[in-house]
Amino acid sequence: MEKKTLVIGVIGADVHAVGNQILYHAFTDAGFNVINLGVMVSQEEFINAAIETNADAILVSSLYGQGELDCRGLREKCDEAGLEGILLYVGGNIVIGKQDFNEVEKRFKAMGFDRSFPPGTPPEVDIDCLRKDLHIED
Amino acid sequence: MEKKTLVIGVIGADVHAVGNQILYHAFTDAGFNVINLGVMVSQEEFINAAIETNADAILVSSLYGQGELDCRGLREKCDEAGLEGILLYVGGNIVIGKQDFNEVEKRFKAMGFDRSFPPGTPPEVDIDCLRKDLHIED
Amino acid sequence: MNNIQNKRIPDDEFNAIREEVLKQWPTGADVDLNEAIEFHKALPEHKVFSKKLVDAKNKGITLIQPRAGVALINAHIELLTYLQDKGEADLLPTTIDSYTRQNRYQEAENGIRESMKEGRSMLNGFPAVNHGVSGCRRLIEALNTPLQVRHGTPDARLLTEITYAGGFTSYEGGGISYNLPYAKNVPMEKTIRDWQYVDRLTGIYEEHGVSINREPYGPLTGTLVPACISHAVAIIEALLAAEQGVKNITVGYGQCGNLVQDVAAIRVLEELTNEYLEKNGYNDVCVTTVFHQWMGGFPADEAKAFGVISWGSATAALSKATKVIVKTPHEAAGVPTMEANAEGLRCTKQVISMLADQVCTASNLEEEKEMIRKETRCIVDKCFELGEGDIADGTVKAVMSGVLDIPFAPSRFNAGKMLPARDNDGAIRILEMGHLPFTEEIKQFHRAKIAERAKAEKRSASFQMVIDDVYAISKGRLVGRPRT
Amino acid sequence: MNNIQNKRIPDDEFNAIREEVLKQWPTGADVDLNEAIEFHKALPEHKVFSKKLVDAKNKGITLIQPRAGVALINAHIELLTYLQDKGEADLLPTTIDSYTRQNRYQEAENGIRESMKEGRSMLNGFPAVNHGVSGCRRLIEALNTPLQVRHGTPDARLLTEITYAGGFTSYEGGGISYNLPYAKNVPMEKTIRDWQYVDRLTGIYEEHGVSINREPYGPLTGTLVPACISHAVAIIEALLAAEQGVKNITVGYGQCGNLVQDVAAIRVLEELTNEYLEKNGYNDVCVTTVFHQWMGGFPADEAKAFGVISWGSATAALSKATKVIVKTPHEAAGVPTMEANAEGLRCTKQVISMLADQVCTASNLEEEKEMIRKETRCIVDKCFELGEGDIADGTVKAVMSGVLDIPFAPSRFNAGKMLPARDNDGAIRILEMGHLPFTEEIKQFHRAKIAERAKAEKRSASFQMVIDDVYAISKGRLVGRPRT
Ligand code: B12
């Protein structure tokens, strides 16, 4: 079966590089084709990379707390760029402070993210969701 | 001025001896005449000692959590024994667990204690209250 | 009259006492020794305390154990299950209420009734005698972790019968350690004799192939107890237990707060216990150690309490104790909720695991160990001497004469002449020697250490120093410096 | 082009740049150097960072300091007041938001507006540039504790101007430590030059009798950074600062978790910084140290987080660091509430105070110190060599060639060839040497240490070991053992 392509990166002015490097490693190991944009990635960079590589999903990391501001409008820009319906995930420490994650999830759902992941989610969980959402058989 | 007499002791099956020894020291230093009954003191022992020494106050310690059971009826027994109106204090860890102390105070007030003191009250506070309640001038 | 001896209780004598003991409360009638032995033999390995300890000792790891007990069976099961599952406890306790500890079973019964009525535990522990053999078995069956009885009972004979038959595989206490800190009027001969009964019963199970762990209670009054005192007690209680046939013993020590002294203490405790056991012909006893997180007054603030808990955990791990008894962030306030209890456990687990691979090798560690060795030997050897070779008899005389002297003990049989205080590094030393049988060299050492502190604090050594030290940790320090 | 030099910026050149800097955002216009110097001179002693540090150094005590910052002035004052009063903080921070750190003042402005609208901070820190000199002064006036700017800003020139004029008396950062861990595309020449500006401005205040404390940022990426790497960076940044006239410097180090290695690291850090400063003719710099509690991933459970916080506190106290930067029980989740922040502080205060009178003297301490000394000297001396005696020029070349190589750094200018991993005792060693300029002896030492662990874990040393170590503390261990 053909490899699915993921675009990953850390959005905004965020420089948390450790989780990003580990996700790259884990997704590659799990058989994905991973385009890693690293840290401090703008919405435009995510979109351009996804178009260029004909990606199946965009996985946005945000650790530093300002993710809520940085992520606004990403879904709309994807749509405008012709990436209608592309799978959009967000994870890390995506809001400021310890908040009820159900609430947080709702806010990001409303912003157009298919799934959001709470702090410290292990890569296994992300991979399971990807397999399911991208209809990958074992 | 004449020294005021205090009867102190740890009620019930309680063997916590440290606070009791320190209170003895502190009250004596502060100029009281202190009758120390030590640990494992029954209601009867408190009352008998108070009668014998013509005491001005009975200070009950309870640390081990079962104080609520041990203290029931003490005021009534004092009254019966002719110690009507004697000053009654209770202090230590007088109930089981971390409870709202306002609630606890109410329960012990209802049981006839003039004052109750939360865990870890320093002797200075006890002494101030005694001075006030026994009308001791500085 | 002082006719106690460290001799195994003859079977007929034991059986005669036994008959009386089982009559002390109706639930005693349900104890059937043979059936109980079968019950124990059928227990899976992971429910057996002694096995888990031996395994930990071999692996060099430190297990964690809480204190916990409430009045009613279902609530107690719920509590222990929570500590097992959410607290990651390796070993479980059942703390017994204070009426049961004083054999006041009628008041315990009353407490059970009141607890049902009020919908909250009105007892500070689990009244195991009143709940009886079947009540205890419900606990053993419900949990997947070994259970120990923890109490403070001068005469624990009936409690032992019932909880052993009930399936408990470990038992805390001893004739000295559960008397002087826990009683006011009980003569030493009496508790030693009553605890010989407990140990003999343990020996009988052992002879039938059921190894129940016995743990002399290490921290005593928990308040500035010098290691040599609690070590002497632990060693003597180990000897008394071994004579009755006990084969699996955990000796304990309560944290003092100075890292080097605490690590030295745990290492010497194991070493000397083995030494004295072997010297006295008990060659097949397996000795493990337990380190108690700070047993004195705690800070009321929970964040600060976590600091105290963690420092105890770090010391336990660095000392390589076999297990650590865990405090909770509610310590200063009252019996903890199960959540607070589990928090103490998880905090401990984190620290223990982070330090599992590290060792402590301070430059003054050997010095400190040697000092504790010498002091402890002075006391234990003097006890033997007083008893003309018999440690049971010697112990009674040693307590009477202040050779064994426990600070702040409530018992009127305790001399209370010795006064401990911290030195300038926070190690616990002796300010007032009382009748401790120390050599002049040891006395000099202590005097010098205390003098050093007095000088640094620009005051003379006095009872005020002791008081300041009693309060210190609860006020956020180790050494009770003069208030400024 | 690589024409950077470790030379004091000439006044005219400085003034020319200054004019541009103050124009970067409208609030720059309010900076008046002479008025600012008068403001500083009028500050009471207890509000001056450098004085409090010198005092602590002389007394041999360890001060505690949180991290904290929110978008709006009043909320920020409330937060800091709480940490001062309820957290018992000895020193206070003002953490700057991430837009300001990237000089995106327009986005910061936007964040301020959003925060007002939403009624909660939408920025992860205090946007000091936007709030301007008068905004900063409101903080200084409201608090009774010295304040420091803490950030992560590659080009911090305007931020420095505004916060210095605003009355801050300490400033974190440096041309290496606030570039490689905090930026992606910023060349080293640029940050070194921009930080020479910051240091020169500090020097100007110093020359006018106002001693502002400067603190190179020690922990770098906070993730398994070997001491020799962060020590090299600290020493170099101290040299760069001293050249510009800075006289009060705090060098830092992030906890690795192994007690002996951490204590050794702090002691060597102070020693070597002094040594290199003196060797280079800077004889009147006062050097203090800061120990950062574990800077990598935290456990999500708060009780476990308290364990990590406490172990950091214990190590800080035993290492005799001048101050410790405190984490909170919310670390894994997000920016802490002020209550959680104060809890971390109080927990730390308890442990620090309990250990204030104790020292650590492990048998392998000197060995560990000597190893860190040798490694650090290899790196710093190589940097001098690459710069033909000029440490600024040498540093740029050292980064380029991987002589200075920071693990997990996001910067594309960082080599990223070196890989750290823990040894079997949890000390951080080097698995993959990259281009570190180590002697064969040092390399052998690291290989042997890693091989020992690999053997104990029955697997070969690989990147999987590094990953396991990255997760380890958040999963409750120090060494990332293979999952079983
Ligand atoms: C040391 C200690 C022990 C020692 C006691 C040694 C001894 N014989 O003295 C040992 C280990 C033996 C022990 C045993 C037990 N303990 Co205990 N013990 C403590 C501990 C840690 C410190 C007590 C202490 O000495 N404090 C120092 C002194 C100076 O302070 P203090 O006692 O609080 O007294 C001061 C003030 O409270 C006040 N005060 C006291 N009385 C009065 C009275 C008046 C009128 C006034 C005005 C003021 C006042 O002034 C005193 C001087 O400053 C406390 C928890 C804590 N505080 O941190 C638990 C604690 C009191 N123990 C407790 C319990 C449950 C027990 C046991 C049942 C269980 C067990 N662990 O084995 C047994 C009880 C045995 C029995 N029958 O009594 C609980 C009580 C729970 C509750 N109330 O909800 C506590 C709170 C621990 C806990 N959180 O679970 N304990």
Ligand code: B12
């Ligand atoms: C190390 C660290 C740093 C290092 C980063 C070094 C570097 N360049 O990488 C340094 C010290 C430089 C740093 C700086 C800052 N940090 Co920081 N940092 C951390 C820390 C302690 C660990 C992060 C880490 O590496 N974890 C290990 C990796 C493996 O896990 P991870 O990053 O969480 O990623 C995993 C999962 O989350 C998940 N995941 C991540 N992204 C995604 C995306 C998708 C789609 C999915 C499915 C899953 C997923 O998979 C990853 C792999 O398992 C965290 C707190 C914590 N977690 O304990 C704070 C934390 C992230 N930092 C924080 C902050 C605020 C900052 C600063 C603004 C302030 C400061 N202290 O200076 C700056 C930000 C600078 C900037 N512009 O970005 C906050 C964020 C607050 C919030 N969200 O409310 C945190 C949570 C700390 C806190 N509680 O305050 N930080």
